[in-house]
Amino acid sequence: MNNGSSAKMHGPDQPEISGSSPKSLRTKMGKPEDSEKKIFLKNPKDVEISVPIVYGNIAFWLGKKANEYQSHKWSVYVRGATNEDLGVVIKRAVFQLHSSFSNPTRVVESPPFELSECGWGEFEIAITLFFHGDVCDKPLNLFHHLKLYPEDESGPMSTKKPVVVESYDEIVFPEPSEAFLARVQNEPAVVFPRLPAGVALPPPVPVEDASKRKRGDTKDHPLCQWFTNFSEADELLQLAAARQQVCITLSHIF
Template identity: 45%
Template sequence: MAQPAKTEEPATFVDYQGITRVRGAEYVLPICVGTVGFWLGKKASEEKSHRWTVYVRGPRGMDISHAVHSVTFRLHPSFTDPERVLTSAPFELTEMGWGEFDIVVVVRFSLDSHGGEIEMTRRLKLYSEENSTQSTKKPVIREQYEEIVFSEPPVDFYKRVTSMKVGSAPESEITPHLPQYDEQHDLEKIRAARMRVASSLKKKLEGKAAGR
C-alpha cells in the first residue's frame, strides 16, 4: 500500500528576538484604504453636509481579519472621541461633517505575525475634483491599493495563513460603491505598490536589529 507523500517542512531560523521564522518566504496581504463621501442633498446642513466612511478592506471583498488584529482611525480633534479602534470586520467608520481633513489609519496585525503595525495618512475627500455639481447618488470615492509584505514571517503565522481558505468580509452599505478589481488590474496595482512600499515591516525589523 502506497504511503502518503510527506509534506516538506519549510527551512526556518531563529531571529534575534527568539522568534522562529521561515527562511526566504514572503506572505503578501493586499489591502485597500480609502474614504467614501455622500452629499446629503436637501438634508444637508451647514455643519453636516456629508455622510462619509473611512475604511480598510481587502480587494474583491476579501476578508483580511485573518491577518489584521485591529484598525485605529484617528480623526480631526474636533470630533468627540477622535480615536476609534475597530477589532472586527468590516473595518470601517462612518461619521457626518462638512470638511475635508487627514485621517491617520493604524493597522495592527495578528499577534502571531509579530509584525506590529503600520501607520498611514489618508485625506478624506467630500468634493469631486472632476465635477463641481454634487449628487446624492454618486459618492466621492478615494481609494488606494497597498501591499503589505511579511518577509520571512514567523512559522506559526505562515503555516496558518497559507493553509486556510480566506472568505469574504461582511458587506456594508458602502460595498456596492467600492471599486472593483480584476486580475490584470491587481497585477498593475501590485507593481505600483511594490515600488511605493517595499516592505515597511522588514525595515522596522532591520531598525530594531540595528538598535540592539
C-alpha cells in the same frame, strides 16, 4: 470634519461624484522581534507573505438634509483588495479623526475595519493597523485625505452617487514564522508564497466552523457597488510572484 478649523469647502452647486484616484504601493514590514518565541523556517530569507489591501473613503452629500455643520455622511475603511476578511492578519485598526470630533481616536477591534461619520469638511485621517502577534510586532501607519467633494466642479451635486477615493497597497511580511504560515495558508486574503526547495509547509491550522464565527469580508457590504476595482492589483501580484521566483532561482545558483 465636524466643526471648527479650516477645510476645503465647496458649495451645493458642485458635481455629484469624483472618480477614484488609485495609488499602488508595496509596503514591506519587519519580522516579529520576539524571535526566540517563534519557530522560523530554516531558510526564511526567500519567503514572503503579502496581503493586498485597499483603504479610502466613500462620501454621500446629504442634499436637503445638509446644514452648516453636517453636509455629508462618509465612511473610511481598510478592506481586502477583493473584499476578503483581513481579520486573519489585522488585529485592530485605529482611525485618528480631526480634533473637532467627539472621541477623535476611534479603535475598531474586529473586521470589517471601518467607521462612519457626518461632517462638513475634508481633513487627513491617520490609520494605524495592528497585526496579530505571529504576524508582525510593529504597526503600520497609513494616511488618507478624506474626500467629500468631487474634482470636477461643473454640474449639480447628487445624493445618489458618492465621492469615492481609494488607494491600493500590498503589505509584505518577510521571513514569516511557521505559526503564521500554518494559520494563513488557506486564507483568501493572503498571497501565499512559493516555498524554497526542501522547505515543507507546516500543518494547516484547523479553521473554525464558519457558522460560528463572524464573517469579516466585505463582499456583501452595502457600499460594495461603489468600491474601486483595482485591475492593476493582479498584475502587481504577478510581478511580485515573478520577483520572488527569480530570487529563489538565484539563491540556488549562487
